[in-house]
Amino acid sequence: MFQSNVVEKCKANDRAAQLQLYRKYCDGMFVIANRFVKNADDAEDVLQESFIKA
Template structure:
């Protein structure tokens, strides 16, 4: 199995167990890419940062549903 995939799966499982360090690691892994996408949509830095923050909040609240 791909090592990156194993790491991502491990992070998600740890996030499901409410591991704050895993949440931060997952955030750091994906925040830059998500920010770039958000900037394409809203074109304002503050708005893009808010969108990324809201997306992560929603994701972590529903992480139990992720398979």
């Protein structure tokens, strides 16, 4: 329930919900991105682009 509610709020451009979603997933997504690109700066770029596209 949490995720679908937050996602719906994100779709409605609720900045607080967007920040909540970011904080929940950013660390895990960074680790995965860093495994692929093997560079912290590039992993941060991948993470940022991923959230922008989402």
